[in-house]
Amino acid sequence: MCARHAQTAFDALLVNPLFKGEILLDEPMAKHTTFRIGGPARYFARVGSLGALKHLLAACAESDVAWYVAGRGSNLLVSDSGFDGVVITLGHDFMNFRYDEDTQRFYAGGGVLLSTLVQDSFRRCLAGLEFLVDTPGTVGGALSMNAGTSTDYIGAQVESVTLLDAQQELIRLDKDELLWGYRKSSFAPDEVIVECELAATPADPFYIRGKMEAFRSRRRKTQPLGVASCGSMFINPPDASAGKLIEQAGCKGLSVGGACVSDVHANFIINDGRATADDVVALIELVQMKVFECYGVKLKPEVRFLGFA
Numbered sequence: 197m198c199a200r201h202a203q204t205a206f207d208a209l210l211v212n213p214l215f216k217g218e219i220l221l222d223e224p225m226a227k228h229t230t231f232r233i234g235g236p237a238r239y240f241a242r243v244g245s246l247g248a249l250k251h252l253l254a255a256c257a258e259s260d261v262a263w264y265v266a267g268r269g270s271n272l273l274v275s276d277s278g279f280d281g282v283v284i285t286l287g288h289d290f291m292n293f294r295y296d297e298d299t300q301r302f303y304a305g306g307g308v309l310l311s312t313l314v315q316d317s318f319r320r321c322l323a324g325l326e327f328l329v330d331t332p333g334t335v336g337g338a339l340s341m342n343a344g345t346s347t348d349y350i351g352a353q354v355e356s357v358t359l360l361d362a363q364q365e366l367i368r369l370d371k372d373e374l375l376w377g378y379r380k381s382s383f384a385p386d387e388v389i390v391e392c393e394l395a396a397t398p399a400d401p402f403y404i405r406g407k408m409e410a411f412r413s414r415r416r417k418t419q420p421l422g423v424a425s426c427g428s429m430f431i432n433p434p435d436a437s438a439g440k441l442i443e444q445a446g447c448k449g450l451s452v453g454g455a456c457v458s459d460v461h462a463n464f465i466i467n468d469g470r471a472t473a474d475d476v477v478a479l480i481e482l483v484q485m486k487v488f489e490c491y492g493v494k495l496k497p498e499v500r501f502l503g504f505a
C-alpha cells in the first residue's frame with residue numbers, strides 16, 4: 197500500500213516509516229497470553245515511545261478503530277474469533293525504569309516487567325515489592341489489576357501514576373487521586389498507564405530475601421507451575437476462598453474440551469494445549485453453577501475478557 201492512497205489516518209499510519217513502533221496484521225493472541233489461547237488481533241501494535249502511542253491512539257480515534265491495551269496477557273482471555281481492532285503493547289521507552297535514592301522511589305514505565313522490578317529491588321536491598329515475586333506481567337497490567345496477594349497489593353506502593361487519557365492528554369495522578377480495591381483500580385478502559393512512581397525503601401537484605409522466599413515457596417507449594425493458565429480464575433468472595441469453594445463443590449479435575457480445573461489449585465483453570473476460549477468460558481460457567489448450587493455464591497472471574505460479544 198502507498199501512503200498517498202491511504203484512505204484513513206489509521207491506514208496512513210500503517211505505512212508511515214516514521215512511526216516508532218511495529219504493527220502486525222492478524223496476529224494470533226494465543227502467542228501473547230499466558231493461557232496460550234486467543235484468535236487473531238486484526239492489528240497487534242508494539243509502540244516504542246509516547247509520541248508513537250499518541251499517534252496510534254489519535255489514528256484509531258480518527259478512523260474509528262477499536263483498541264485495547266495489553267501487557268503480557270497474564271490475566272487475559274481472548275475469544276477464539278480474536279479482536280477486531282488494535283491490541284496495543286508498550287515497548288522500548290516504556291520498558292525503562294530507575295530508582296531515585298533521594299525520593300526512595302522507582303520511576304517505572306508501564307511496559308516494565310514485574311520480574312525485572314522485583315529483581316532490581318532485591319539487588320538494591322529495597323523492601324516493598326517482595327510480594328510481587330514470580331507474578332507474571334507488566335507494571336501497567338499490575339496497576340490496572342491492582343495485582344498482589346491476599347494481604348499486599350501494588351496500589352499500596354504507588355506514589356503517582358501517569359497515564360494517557362481518551363483525549364490523548366498526559367495526566368499525572370497522585371496517590372490520593374487513585375482508588376484501589378481487591379483486584380481493581382480506578383483506571384478507565386480507555387486510559388493507558390505509561391509510568392508510575394513506586395515507593396521502595398532500604399531494608400536488611402536478609403529480611404527481603406526471607407519475605408520473597410516465603411511468597412515463592414507458598415506459590416510453589418500451592419499453585420500449578422509450568423502450565424498455561426491466567427493465574428487465579430475467580431476473585432475470592434468476601435470472607436471466603438474461591439479455590440476452597442470450587443474444591444468443596446467437587447470441581448477439581450472437571451474439564452471442558454482442553455480446559456481443566458487444576459488438581460493442584462482449584463482456582464486455576466489450565467489449558468492442556470488444546471483448549472479454546474469457548475472451552476474456558478463453558479468451564480467457568482460450569483464451575484460458577486456448581487459453586488452456586490452448593491453455596492449460593494456466584495463467583496466472579498478475575499480474568500479480563502477481550503473479543504467476546
Ligand SMILES: Cc1cc2nc3c(=O)[nH]c(=O)nc-3n(C[C@H](O)[C@H](O)[C@H](O)COP(=O)(O)OP(=O)(O)OC[C@H]3O[C@@H](n4cnc5c(N)ncnc54)[C@H](O)[C@@H]3O)c2cc1C
Pocket residue numbers: 230264265266267268269270271272286306307330331332333334335336337338339340341342343344345383387388389390425426427428500
Ligand atoms: C501463573 C500466574 C500467576 C499469577 N499470580 C498472580 C498473583 O499472585 N497475584 C495477582 O494479582 N495476579 C497474578 N496473576 C495474574 C497476572 O499476572 C496479573 O494480573 C498481572 O499484573 C497482569 O499483568 P499483564 O501485564 O499480564 O496484564 P494483561 O493480562 O495483559 O492485562 C490485564 C489488564 O490490565 C490492562 N492493562 C495492561 N497494561 C495496561 C496499561 N499499560 N495501561 C492500562 N491498562 C493496562 C489490560 O487492558 C487488562 O485489562 C498470575 C497470572 C499467572 C499466569
